[in-house]
Amino acid sequence: MYHIDIMTLFPDTVGDVLSESILGRAQERDLLRINTHQIRDYTLNKQKQVDNYPYGGGHGAVLQADPLYQCWDHICRQYEKRPHTICLSPCGKTFTQTDAKRLAWEHDHLILVCGHYEGLDQRFIDECVDEEISLGDFVLTGGEIAAMAVADAVCRLVPGVLSDSECFQNESHWDGLLEYPQYSRPEVWHGRAVPHELLTGNHAKVERWRRKQSLLRTRQRRPDLYEKLDLSSKADQKLLAELEWELSRPPLPQPVECRPAREDDLDAMEAILAQAKAALIPIGQWNEFYPAREDFVADMVRGECHVLTCGGQVGGFFTLTAQPEPSYDAITDGKWSSDGPYAVIHRCAVAEQWRGSGLAGEMAAAWEKLARGMGLGWLRVDTHRKNKPMLGLLRKSGFQYRGNVLVDVPPPHDPRRVAYEKRLKSL
Numbered sequence: 001m002y003h004i005d006i007m008t009l010f011p012d013t014v015g016d017v018l019s020e021s022i023l024g025r026a027q028e029r030d031l032l033r034i035n036t037h038q039i040r041d042y043t044l045n046k047q048k049q050v051d052n053y054p055y056g057g058g059h060g061a062v063l064q065a066d067p068l069y070q071c072w073d074h075i076c077r078q079y080e081k082r083p084h085t086i087c088l089s090p091c092g093k094t095f096t097q098t099d100a101k102r103l104a105w106e107h108d109h110l111i112l113v114c115g116h117y118e119g120l121d122q123r124f125i126d127e128c129v130d131e132e133i134s135l136g137d138f139v140l141t142g143g144e145i146a147a148m149a150v151a152d153a154v155c156r157l158v159p160g161v162l163s164d165s166e167c168f169q170n171e172s173h174w175d176g177l178l179e180y181p182q183y184s185r186p187e188v189w190h191g192r193a194v195p196h197e198l199l200t201g202n203h204a205k206v207e208r209w210r211r212k213q214s215l216l217r218t219r220q221r222r223p224d225l226y227e228k229l230d231l232s233s234k235a236d237q238k239l240l241a242e243l244e245w246e247l248s249r250p251p252l253p254q255p256v257e258c259r260p261a262r263e264d265d266l267d268a269m270e271a272i273l274a275q276a277k278a279a280l281i282p283i284g285q286w287n288e289f290y291p292a293r294e295d296f297v298a299d300m301v302r303g304e305c306h307v308l309t310c311g312g313q314v315g316g317f318f319t320l321t322a323q324p325e326p327s328y329d330a331i332t333d334g335k336w337s338s339d340g341p342y343a344v345i346h347r348c349a350v351a352e353q354w355r356g357s358g359l360a361g362e363m364a365a366a367w368e369k370l371a372r373g374m375g376l377g378w379l380r381v382d383t384h385r386k387n388k389p390m391l392g393l394l395r396k397s398g399f400q401y402r403g404n405v406l407v408d409v410p411p412p413h414d415p416r417r418v419a420y421e422k423r424l425k426s427l
Helices: 011-017 021-028 065-076 097-106 122-128 144-155 203-221 234-247 263-280 293-301 326-330 359-373 388-396
Strands: 002-008 032-038 084-094 109-114 131-134 256-260 305-310 313-321 343-350 378-383 400-406 416-423
Touching: 002 011, 002 065, 002 144, 011 032, 011 144, 021 032, 021 144, 032 065, 032 144, 065 109, 065 122, 084 097, 084 144, 097 144, 109 144, 131 144, 203 234, 256 359, 263 293, 263 305, 263 313, 263 343, 293 305, 293 313, 293 343, 305 359, 313 359, 326 378, 326 400, 343 359, 359 378, 359 388, 378 388
Parallel strands: 002 032, 002 109, 084 109, 084 131, 343 378
Antiparallel strands: 256 305, 305 313, 313 343, 378 416, 400 416
């Protein structure tokens, strides 16, 4: 059993906090024992006074050495081995996760001494205290908050207190990194969607995303920790290269919203279309006549055209239909995974200013959500073999290559397309 004894002027407050939730249940299971001791009970002064004016003058008062010693000695005499004693003081070493590990694994009994007023008589510290600990570069009115923080950080590392070691090994500061962002249900809240990678069901992709986000957070928020990291592995070097490129792109305004396209979106959609055609006409994906404004209008009438808005501005568009695509029946060099109903993606593009910002990933997530909402189990799409951005998005989003198809396009455009599909798992 791990023991912590806390010397304080406010034992009820400290004890009540540390007897709740996880630590309370751990004490009920005899994994921990946290005791609090009222320092005033160990003074010979009839008024229970434990402080006095400092020698040399100055403001405030100092906790006297003898009441502290008598309390400390009473605790020590209850155990065969002298407990490791810590004074919570702004003059101490800044507490870190490394210290929490050390105290949890190298000791089985701690005494935490809560300072107050102007501090403790130095003679008690010199005689009884093994180390001084601070929460950071600021001053509190007393050491109770710091003692509770240290006790909580240490006790949760005691074997059995948490259900599994992974509960703390993936958290901030465990390995020098800050923890990645966390998300729960619902999938979309106030227009903000859960990152697509967390919805794939692919554990390797999830772990890669989490590592990448931890690196990014640590770099942005704690450069002092980031500088100490060993990022020499090939996997980390690849993640860092991706981060460098992504950080060079403009930030994606939030929230990103996917909604049915409206007539008043057409001008913005045509502007994005012109940008996309500049890249896709040379490779034979689209031509000067297709797609056109009339195609979007027809898609809107059928309720199949959608736009993605960034901060209220149209940043991309796509068409998603449950109507079977005839050209997919003649797939070659492979086959579809299922004959079941599917959704097809047509005519999609992202505004040039948001390319590389993550908007394309938001669009891929919208495809899946809409298709699942239609009760469909598969997504299918075709693209030109030279359309590298689209191919990259499909692979990143979990689509699988299934074969080749021929689409109906006027000569001299290349009708050959590569076909991809993705199975949609219900969430």
